[in-house]
Amino acid sequence: MDLAARAVAAGIYLTVQDVTKRFGRFVALDRVSLDIREGEFVSFLGPSGCGKTTLLRAIAGLDPPSEGRIVQAGRDITHLPPGERDFGIVFQSYALFPNLDMRANIGYGLRGPAWPRAKAAARVEQLIAMVGLEEHARKYPAQLSGGQQQRVALARALANHPGLLLLDEPLSALDATVRARLRTEIRALQKALGVTTIMVTHDQEEALSVSDRIVVMREGRIEQIGTPEEVYRRPASAFVAGFVGRTGSFRAEVEHPHAATPRLRAGPVSLAATAAASLSPGEAARAFIRPEDVRLGDDALGHEGAFQAVVTGVEFLGPVCRVHLLAEGVALEAELPSGDIGKLGLGHTARLWVAVPAERIMTYPDA
Amino acid sequence: MPDGGAFHPRVSDEQRLMKLALGGAATFLLLGLILPLGWLFARAFQDASGGFVGFANFAEYVATPSLAVSAWNSLWTAALTTLLVVPAAFTYAYALTRSRMPGKPVFRAVMLLPVLAPSLLPALALVYLFGNQGMLRGLLMGESLYGPIGIIMAQVFYCFPHAALILCVALSGADGRLYEAAAALKAGRGRIFLTVTLPGARGGLISAAVVVFTLVVTDFGIPKVIGGQFPVLATEVYKQVVGQQNFNMGAVVGLVLLLPAVGAFLLDQWARRRQGGFLSGRAVPLEPKPRPARDLPLLGFCTLVAALLLLVVGLAAWGSFIRFWPWNLSLTLDNYDFNRFDSAGWGSLWTSVRMAAMAALIGTALIFVVAWMFERGRVAGPLPRVVGFATAIPLAVPGLVLGLAYILFFNDPWNPLGFLYGTLAILVLNSLVHFYTVCHLAAVTAIRQLDPEFEAVSASLKVPLWVTFTRVTLPICLPAILEIFVYLFVNAMATVSAVIFLYGPDTKPASVAVVHMEEAGQISAAAAMAVAILMVNVALKALHLAMAGRVERWTQAWRLR
Ligand SMILES: Nc1ncnc2c1ncn2[C@@H]1O[C@H](COP(=O)(O)OP(=O)(O)O)[C@@H](O)[C@H]1O
Numbered sequence: 001m002d003l004a005a006r007a008v009a010a011g012i013y014l015t016v017q018d019v020t021k022r023f024g025r026f027v028a029l030d031r032v033s034l035d036i037r038e039g040e041f042v043s044f045l046g047p048s049g050c051g052k053t054t055l056l057r058a059i060a061g062l063d064p065p066s067e068g069r070i071v072q073a074g075r076d077i078t079h080l081p082p083g084e085r086d087f088g089i090v091f092q093s094y095a096l097f098p099n100l101d102m103r104a105n106i107g108y109g110l111r112g113p114a115w116p117r118a119k120a121a122a123r124v125e126q127l128i129a130m131v132g133l134e135e136h137a138r139k140y141p142a143q144l145s146g147g148q149q150q151r152v153a154l155a156r157a158l159a160n161h162p163g164l165l166l167l168d169e170p171l172s173a174l175d176a177t178v179r180a181r182l183r184t185e186i187r188a189l190q191k192a193l194g195v196t197t198i199m200v201t202h203d204q205e206e207a208l209s210v211s212d213r214i215v216v217m218r219e220g221r222i223e224q225i226g227t228p229e230e231v232y233r234r235p236a237s238a239f240v241a242g243f244v245g246r247t248g249s250f251r252a253e254v255e256h257p258h259a260a261t262p263r264l265r266a267g268p269v270s271l272a273a274t275a276a277a278s279l280s281p282g283e284a285a286r287a288f289i290r291p292e293d294v295r296l297g298d299d300a301l302g303h304e305g306a307f308q309a310v311v312t313g314v315e316f317l318g319p320v321c322r323v324h325l326l327a328e329g330v331a332l333e334a335e336l337p338s339g340d341i342g343k344l345g346l347g348h349t350a351r352l353w354v355a356v357p358a359e360r361i362m363t364y365p366d367a
Numbered sequence: 368m369p370d371g372g373a374f375h376p377r378v379s380d381e382q383r384l385m386k387l388a389l390g391g392a393a394t395f396l397l398l399g400l401i402l403p404l405g406w407l408f409a410r411a412f413q414d415a416s417g418g419f420v421g422f423a424n425f426a427e428y429v430a431t432p433s434l435a436v437s438a439w440n441s442l443w444t445a446a447l448t449t450l451l452v453v454p455a456a457f458t459y460a461y462a463l464t465r466s467r468m469p470g471k472p473v474f475r476a477v478m479l480l481p482v483l484a485p486s487l488l489p490a491l492a493l494v495y496l497f498g499n500q501g502m503l504r505g506l507l508m509g510e511s512l513y514g515p516i517g518i519i520m521a522q523v524f525y526c527f528p529h530a531a532l533i534l535c536v537a538l539s540g541a542d543g544r545l546y547e548a549a550a551a552l553k554a555g556r557g558r559i560f561l562t563v564t565l566p567g568a569r570g571g572l573i574s575a576a577v578v579v580f581t582l583v584v585t586d587f588g589i590p591k592v593i594g595g596q597f598p599v600l601a602t603e604v605y606k607q608v609v610g611q612q613n614f615n616m617g618a619v620v621g622l623v624l625l626l627p628a629v630g631a632f633l634l635d636q637w638a639r640r641r642q643g644g645f646l647s648g649r650a651v652p653l654e655p656k657p658r659p660a661r662d663l664p665l666l667g668f669c670t671l672v673a674a675l676l677l678l679v680v681g682l683a684a685w686g687s688f689i690r691f692w693p694w695n696l697s698l699t700l701d702n703y704d705f706n707r708f709d710s711a712g713w714g715s716l717w718t719s720v721r722m723a724a725m726a727a728l729i730g731t732a733l734i735f736v737v738a739w740m741f742e743r744g745r746v747a748g749p750l751p752r753v754v755g756f757a758t759a760i761p762l763a764v765p766g767l768v769l770g771l772a773y774i775l776f777f778n779d780p781w782n783p784l785g786f787l788y789g790t791l792a793i794l795v796l797n798s799l800v801h802f803y804t805v806c807h808l809a810a811v812t813a814i815r816q817l818d819p820e821f822e823a824v825s826a827s828l829k830v831p832l833w834v835t836f837t838r839v840t841l842p843i844c845l846p847a848i849l850e851i852f853v854y855l856f857v858n859a860m861a862t863v864s865a866v867i868f869l870y871g872p873d874t875k876p877a878s879v880a881v882v883h884m885e886e887a888g889q890i891s892a893a894a895a896m897a898v899a900i901l902m903v904n905v906a907l908k909a910l911h912l913a914m915a916g917r918v919e920r921w922t923q924a925w926r927l928r
């Protein structure tokens with residue numbers, strides 16, 4: 001059975017296989033492979049310049065790959081020009097046609113024999129209602145707010161019932177509150193329509209909150225593919241651990257990896273860390289700890305291997321506070337409800353007990 | 368790899384068509400620009416019968432005193448004109464862009480007047496004033512107008528608007544925040560001028576100087592009318608080719624003429640690269656505040672300059688209605704009865720109008736479509752780079768040199784395109800190619816203001832490229848397209864040097880008729896024809912301005928917030 005047929009049988013809608021993209025000598029994508037299931041919402045996440053847009057454009061056929069294969073719905077589309085593929089796209093700039101009003105923008109692709117005038121007009125009204133812009137239909141893009149423009153671009157991309165929706169940093173031009181609202185709207189719409197969707201973003205919170213799966217990229221390669229939970233809780237590499245979610249990190253040395261409770265030593269501090277089992281004795285390691293996993297005060301005293309640390313700073317973040325700690329040269333961050341600050345008596349230079357559950361310390365060989 | 372080796376993305380029919388069309392554009396530029404220039408180059412190394420003689424022609428050139436002198440004359444008159452024009456144009460442009468002096472639209476309109484006229488017009492006006500029968504002849508204190516004095520005075524008038532236009536653009540692109548920052552740092556006005564204004568306009572100043580220098584070195588009309596016995600490169604080429612039929616020496620002088628132009632062009636390119644990134648995309652436009660101590664002196668200066676420009680144009684116009692300068696100053700229309708002075712009569716004006724209209728129509732369509740394909744076609748391979756390179760060349764090639772290249776190339780017996788010689792078609796082709804670069808740059812600038820993803824969006828919506836081109840690109844760019852049309856028309860009407868070698872018995876343009884009538888001593892008739900050219904251009908420009916408002920309302924409504 002060939003790749004395409006096998007993919008369809010497994011419910012896979014889009015397959016990217018060993019895709020490489022070079023710009024001259026520069027390798028922007030290096031043998032990237034991934035599968036996306038029908039109806040899935042997948043985010044490409046990574047720092048700026050890691051090749052997310054390049055991969056998206058390769059899938060769209062706008063910048064064809066230098067090597068590799070791309071199969072969509074059982075059809076090898078690697079060599080097809082964009083016009084012969086089946087996708088809708090929203091660009092970072094939205095690329096709305098400024099001289100056409102909102103209706104004309106949304107209905108731009110509804111032409112030809114498949115879309116007689118009346119049918120196209122009805123579809124446009126349906127889309128306008130779908131994105132909730134009924135009062136603004138006569139306006140030009142320049143007269144709409146950023147969030148409204150974004151919705152017009154989304155409606156335009158969805159007008160022709162594409163099988164695949166591509167979003168390139170669709171929210172990055174908006175301010176924080178609009179962004180948070182729109183991302184849940186996009187996700188709800190995607191679920192309702194069941195359209196397979198790929199969203200490019202460099203914002204890990206955005207990716208975590210809306211995706212079925214996240215593809216974490218770095219320098220043209222895929223670091224990890226997984227659900228938000230997997231990527232957050234079980235990062236495949238030190239890079240992913242550091243990039244996704246907030247973490248404190250420190251260098252350490254592996255002790256007794258094969259004991260019942262393997263340990264990490266950082267200066268005078270020694271911590272039990274289950275994940276260190278996979279490393280060899282004496283190996284240099286880098287440990288990552290999520291702020292919410294750090295236990296403080298009385299909570300910490302109950303734990304085996306609790307140690308003392310000094311508070312070096314407290315950041316007030318509204319519902320929670322972030323506490324910066326230093327224990328014999330090891331810097332840690334902890335997060336706790338703002339109300340607990342007074343209870344623990346956490347002033348600057350206060351000393352208190354700290355502990356981290358052994359299974360919550362993420363450990364990787366130090367590069 | 369699955370398909371074992373070669374990796375060929377499939378190309379859509381649109382892409383194939385685009386590639387074909389861009390190939391057509393490259394062929395056009397090859398035939399209309401590269402081959403003629405190459406042939407000019409080749410002829411400089413041949414003798415009259417076509418045999419290769421190496422550098423013999425160049426040796427003869429250097430050994431001929433009159434030719435070497437003409438090169439030196441061209442250089443120093445151009446340098447002196449540049450020194451006079453650029454500071455004045457800078458002040459004028461500064462007043463238009465950075466002051467709150469009243470009457471700016473009027474000053475702007477007056478500034479543009481000489482652009483619409485042939486370069487001969489100020490020269491003719493100066494003849495009325497300072498010529499052998501001039502009313503102000505005494506002011507020259509015995510010196511003759513015919514020579515460097517006349518050339519420089521006329522060139523200053525002719526070049527002023529070109530420099531002022533460039534400097535207006537350079538000065539209007541200021542970032543208001545830089546000035547606020549400088550003021551917040553308590554910098555004085557003089558210091559702000561030296562550290563913010565001048566560096567910001569440096570690119571524009573270099574460009575203006577380069578343009579003026581090149582215009583003077585390569586202009587043919589003014590030295591022809593007012594140069595007297597003072598030889599310059601441009602008149603020397605004409606003498607070699609038309610007077611002595613020495614095409615090889617003409618080619619050598621043409622190449623020499625190309626040197627300062629190419630040098631200036633490279634200097635300008637270098638300055639532009641260095642200028643890059645001074646203005647950020649988020650610049651806040653500068654709003655000058657009223658300040659009488661600055662605005663009043665600038666108003667005085669601009670009034671003086673505008674008055675001089677109007678005086679020169681008005682004098683030529685008045686002179687064209689005078690019965691017999693300076694003895695009989697009664698008014699008459701006789702000078703406009705061109706049949707009395709020139710066999711072509713009014714026909715030459717009609718020839719010019721047809722030539723200009725065709726160059727503008729064909730040129731605007733061609734240049735805009737090529738610029739769009741160049742910017743947005745995403746054609747693979749070396750073709751876009753070839754076209755990009757070729758479109759930049761005309762700016763560095765003086766009209767006279769291009770005309771010379773055309774006469775050598777199209778008039779050569781072996782050339783199958785020889786039938787074009789002497790026809791209206793070759794005049795149109797020559798004008799179009801000569802003014803190509805400026806129009807191409809204007810088109811590219813307009814197209815670059817469009818979101819780069821429009822074509823990608825169309826493809827994803829399965830809308831053919833040409834639909835997006837006509838529904839979105841064209842309407843948004845219409846103001847720029849009209850500008851290009853007017854630019855091509857006006858310049859084709861006024862140009863002398865680009866067409867002086869190329870007209871045939873039935874296709875003499877009006878600007879050439881001006882030269883001929885002046886040569887025959889019929890100054891008033893020459894002035895009348897020059898004024899007629901100016902009037903056609905003024906009429907078109909007025910029509911453009913009247914239409915621009917309407918077009919704006921019709922195609923640019925979306926710009927309103
Ligand atoms: N057309 C191009 N030519 C050369 N280099 C490019 C081109 N497009 C992208 N790159 C380079 O490829 C890398 C990945 O770019 P991109 O996919 O846009 O990153 P991002 O992950 O921020 O979307 C960057 O280093 C970028 O400079």
Ligand SMILES: [Mg+2]
Pocket residue numbers: 052053169200
């Ligand atoms: Mg990107």
